[in-house]
Each structure stands twice: as C-alpha cells, then as structure tokens.
Amino acid sequence: MIVHQLLGSKYPKVYPWMSGEKRGHKIPKGGSKNFGERYIPCDDLIVVAQHQDEELWEVVQCFYEFIAMDKQAPWYENVRFKLIAPEDLPDISSFKRTGRSTVIVFDDLAGEPLATQLKIVPFFRSGRHEGISSIYIAQRFYEIHQNIRGNFKYISLHRGCGTLDSIKRILKDMYDDYEPLAKKVYEVIKKHFVVIDIxxxxxxxxxxxxxxxxxxxxxQNN
Known part of the structure; x- marks a missing residue:
C-alpha cells in the first residue's frame, strides 16, 4: 500500500514511456497535469530495508530515476531515491534543512537490534524540524518499539495486520467505544485500508x- 502511495497515479501514466512501450511516440500536450501525481510527495525518498532486493523497491527506484532523468519531459520532477541497509542509517544530526522535503521509509525493521530502534526514534520524535517525514512498516503494531509508535501521527491498518483482539488493543487507549469500532475496522480492512488519525x-x-x-x-458492507 505504501508503495502505491509513493507511485501514485503518476506511475501508470508514465510507465509506457518508462518501459519503452511508447518509445518514439508523441508525448501528449498539456504538461505535467496529464501525468498524474505521487500521493506522498517529497523531494528525497530514502528507504531503509534489510532486504534490498525486493522487487517493489526496485520498481520505485526505477520510477524515481526515470521522472528525474529529463528536465524537458512533462513528467519531470527533481527527486532522488536512496535505498540503504539499517546499519548504514546516518544519525539524524547529519540531516540539515535544505528546503527539500524528505520521506524515510523504515521497512519491516521491528526485528532489528535495539540499537537500530533507538537510532530510528529521533526521526519520529523530531524529524519534522529537519523537513523529514517518517513511515514505519511492520507486520504487527506492538512489535514496534514503544518510543517509535509513541510518536506516530497516523496508524494505517491493512488486511492481515492482526486479530480482532489486537485491533481492540490499539483502539482501547484512544476511544471509549473501542469494541464496536474494532469490530468495524476488522471488517473494513478485508476490503480497504483504515487510517487512525491520532x-x-x-x-x-x-x-x-x-x-x-x-x-x-x-x-457499508456491500
């Protein structure tokens, strides 16, 4: 789902040129508006992942490199993509506000050592001061270090994210009527993702x- 948001409606619009399928074809007039948008806009995208050979991140990398390649192309954006291992994550102090917005995705790192989790915490606690927005992807919410999840602004739940009881546990501290809400969320995520805006x-x-x-x-459950 996060990959879909990073690619947005722009990816399917530019894919025929990116893949070479429309190489040599005339590019339609009308400027960038004809080529969709990325739903999570940023200037720099950094993905921190242990498994760097995943096809999904390869797709994102190819897409970002393609739209940044030709300044004359109507789909052009001045973006950068970087994929790094957890052990190569720099200290947040090395990030300086440059006027460029940065999104950092921490992909499935809940099982990494405590030292790694503690290095991630400042990105959620104070990253916004350096123009950084952080996303943490995990299979289970309570596998995430408490000092990371304690600084979340949003929680996004998807099919397979846990049991009804685990959803109740997430909602219990936020809503008095958490039990009926949890039941509804549990049904909704079978078809859609659910966002909790903290x-x-x-x-x-x-x-x-x-x-x-x-x-x-x-x-409505149709």
Missing amino acids: RRPSDDPLSIRFRWDKPLKDW
Whole structure:
C-alpha cells in the first residue's frame, strides 16, 4: 500500500514511456497535469530495508530515476531515491534543512537490534524540524518499539495486520467505544485500508477513516 502511495497515479501514466512501450511516440500536450501525481510527495525518498532486493523497491527506484532523468519531459520532477541497509542509517544530526522535503521509509525493521530502534526514534520524535517525514512498516503494531509508535501521527491498518483482539488493543487507549469500532475496522480492512488519525479528537468523524478520506461511520458492507 505504501508503495502505491509513493507511485501514485503518476506511475501508470508514465510507465509506457518508462518501459519503452511508447518509445518514439508523441508525448501528449498539456504538461505535467496529464501525468498524474505521487500521493506522498517529497523531494528525497530514502528507504531503509534489510532486504534490498525486493522487487517493489526496485520498481520505485526505477520510477524515481526515470521522472528525474529529463528536465524537458512533462513528467519531470527533481527527486532522488536512496535505498540503504539499517546499519548504514546516518544519525539524524547529519540531516540539515535544505528546503527539500524528505520521506524515510523504515521497512519491516521491528526485528532489528535495539540499537537500530533507538537510532530510528529521533526521526519520529523530531524529524519534522529537519523537513523529514517518517513511515514505519511492520507486520504487527506492538512489535514496534514503544518510543517509535509513541510518536506516530497516523496508524494505517491493512488486511492481515492482526486479530480482532489486537485491533481492540490499539483502539482501547484512544476511544471509549473501542469494541464496536474494532469490530468495524476488522471488517473494513478485508476490503480497504483504515487510517487512525491520532492528531484528531476521538469524536471527530475523520479520526478513523478508510481510503484516506472516508469516515469509518460511512462504510457499508456491500
């Protein structure tokens, strides 16, 4: 799902040229608006992953390199992509605000040593001061180090993210009526992803939503 957000609607629009399928074809007029958008915009994307040969990240890398290749192309964006191992993650102090926005994705690192987790914590605690937005991907929410998850602004739940009981546990500290909410979330994630917006008060309809912007209360099991 995160990969889909990083590629956005732009990837399928530029893919025919990226793959060579439309090599030599006339590029439609109308500028960049004809080529979609990335749903998580950033100037620099850094992925921290133990398994760097995963095809999904190869796709993202090829896409970012392609749209940054030709300044004359209507899909051009001045973006950079970097894939690094956890042990190569620099200290947050090495990141200086440059006017470029950075997204760092920590991919499935919950099983990494404590030293790695402690190195990640500052990115969630104070990364925004350096123009950094951080995303942590994990199979189970409570596998994530408490000082990392304690600084989350959003929690995104997907099919296979856990049992009904584990969803109740996540919601219990945020909502008084967590049990019926958990049951609904458990049903919704069979078809859609659910976002918990921790910044919003619990009585805000958008504090729990599906597909980014649909209030959970509006979901109907068709």
